Amino acid sequence: MTKIFRRTLLAALSVAAITASVPAAAQDFKPRIIRFGYGLVEDSNAGRAARFFGQEVEKASGGKMKVRAIGNAALGSDVQMQQALIGGAQEMMSGSTATLVGITKEMALWDTPFLFNNAKEADVVLDGPVGQKVMDKLQEKGLVGLVYWENGFRNLTNSKRPIAKVEDMDGVKLRVMQNNVFLESFKSLGANAVPLPFSELFSALETKTVDGQENPYNTILSSKFYEVQKYLTVTNHVYSPWILLVSKKWWDGLSKVEQKVLLDAAKKSRDFERQDTRAEAGRALAELKQKGMLINELSPAEAGRMREKLMAVHTSIAAGVGQDLWKETQDELAKIRAAK
Template sequence: MKIKTILLAAGLAFGLQGIAPQAQAADIQTRLIRFGYGLNQDSNQGRAAQVFADEVAKLSDGKMQIRAIGAAALGSDIQMQQALIGGAQEMMVGSTATLVGITPEMAMWDTPFLFNSGEEADKILDGRAGQMLIEKLNDKGLVGLVYWENGFRNLTNSQRPVTRVEDFDGLKLRVMQNNIFLDTFQRLGANAVPLPFSELFTALETKTVDGQENPYNTILSSKFYEVQKYLSVTNHVYSPWIVLASKQWWDTLSADERDVLLKAAVASRDFERKDTRQEAEKALAQLKAEGMQVNEVSPEEVERMRETIKPVNEQIKQNVGPAIWQAVQNQLKAIRQGTDRPRG
C-alpha cells in the first residue's frame, strides 16, 4: 500500500510539473504589435505613439504590447500601408493623403483651405463625416481607428520668400505622392516633385528640390531649418494623420482586444492633438531662433491662391462624391453658424 501511495504521489507530482509550464506560458503570453510611424522618436508622432503603447499595456494588464518603430524604419507610409493590407505588419500611423490611391474619398482632407481652425477639424474628423471616410477603408484591407493631427501645412524653400502667387514660379517643391498636392502646386506655378518623406532631407540638402511643405512641428523635428532659409505661413492645407490596423490581423482579435486598442487610440489622439498644438507655437519660435526668415502671406494673396486652385477643389468634389463633400460642407456651415450640436 505504501509503495502504491508513493507511486501515485510521484505520478501526480510529475503530471503537475508537466502541466504547470504550459499553464504558466499561457498566463504570461503577450500579443506583440508592431506600430510603425515616419517621424523621429522625439517628435509629436513619437510621443503620441508612446502614449498609445502605454495605454494598451495598461488597459490589457500587459497582455498586449505595442512595439513603436519610428523614423520610417518599417518603410514609407505607402510601404507600411501595403504591409498592413498584406498582413505583414499590424499597425501604423501615417498621412491620409497617401491613402488616396487606395481610397479616393480620402482626398477630402486634402482640400486646400478647408478648415479655419484645428477645432473645426476636430469636430469634422471625429464626427459623422470623418467616420464615413474611415468606413471606406474596410474593404481595402485596412481598419481606421482615429485621426491624429499633423497640422496646418506651410511652405519652406531655399530660394526666396513666397508672399504672392507669382513667387511660386520655378520653385522645385517636394510634395507627397498624391495627385491633389501635385495639381495644387503645379497650378500655383511650382515644379511639384513627388518624393517619400524618408528621402526629403537628403533631397533638400543636395538641392534636388528647392523646398517642401509641412507643419511647423515636422519642419523643426526633421531639422529642415538646416537646409531651408525661408518659411512662408500659408496654412494652405490642414493635414491629419490616421491610426490604421491591418484588417487581416484585426479580424483575428477578440472583442476585448479591439476595445483596448480603440480606447488607447482615443487617449493617444487627445494627447497628440494637444501636444501638437502646443508644440506648433514653440516650433515656430524655435525655427525663427534657428535663423529661418518667416513671412506671413496676406489674406488678399491667400484669396488669390484660392481662386487659382479652384479647379482642384471641383475635382476633389467629383472624386469624393457628393454625399461626403456635402456632409463636410453642411457640418462646417453649422459649426460656423453655431448650430452644430454633438450627437447624444
C-alpha cells in the first residue's frame, strides 16, 4: 500500500468517523411540530406524561421535533381525535383503549371486567405478545399504536347513595364510555348506562343529567368530580389502559430515525407515566376523602356477585375479539399467576 493511498484511506475513514459521530438530529430530522392531544387537564398524570414525552422527543431529535401537548380535550373527544389522526389532520394523541373498540374490535379485550387482578399482570400482558398483537391491528385502520399508558383500576362514584351491594346500582344513571362492552356491563348490573364523551362528563354530573360515573382515583381527583359527587365505591372492576397513538398517514412520512425517536420516547414515557400514576393513586384516594367524599369498599362477597353477573359479558367479549386471542390472553394470565 503506497503512502499516498494510505493517507487517503485514513483521511476517508476519519471523515466517516466524524460523520458517524454527528448527532442524528443534524442529519436525519426535519423540523416538525407534533400536535399531541389528550382529554384530561394539564395538571394530571396524562398531562405530566405528555410533557415528559415531548421533552424526550425534543432532546433525542436535537430540537428538530417539537411536541405541542394540548390537554383538556381542546382538540376534541377521544373519538374526534382518533378520526383526525386517521385523516392526517392531527399527529398524535393519548386516550382510552375503550373508545377504539368501534375502530378495532380486538381493543374490547381490555374492557373485560375483572380481567387483571393487579397492575403487574396488566403490565406483562399489555407489554407482551398479546398487547402487541392487539395494537398492531390499528394499522389496518390508519392508526399506529406505540405503547400503553396506565389510566388505572376504575371505581364508581355517584351522587345518590353508597353502592354496598349490586342491587344499589338499580336505576343509577351512570355515565359510561362510548363503548358497547361498558354499556352491556353496567346494564347487567342494573344501572341505567348512558354513553357520553369524557369532555361532557363534569357538566352532566353537575346538572344531574347523570348520577354517577366510573374512573380511576387520579382522574376523579384531577377532574374535580368530588365537587359534584358525594359517594365513591372501591370496586376495581376494570383495569383501564390508555394508548399512545400516531396518525399512520403522518407516521409513514417519517424517516426510520424519526420513527425510532418517537418509539423510544414513548417507551420511556410509559415507564414514567405508570410510576407517576401509581404513586399518585394512593395520594388521590386520601385527598378525595379529605375533600368530603364518602368512601366505601365493595365486600369480596359482593364483588363476587358482580363478577357472576358479568360472566355473560366475558362470553360476549371472547366471541367479539376471537376465541384464539381470548385463549392466548387467559393462558398468559394463568402462566403469570402460576409463577407467583
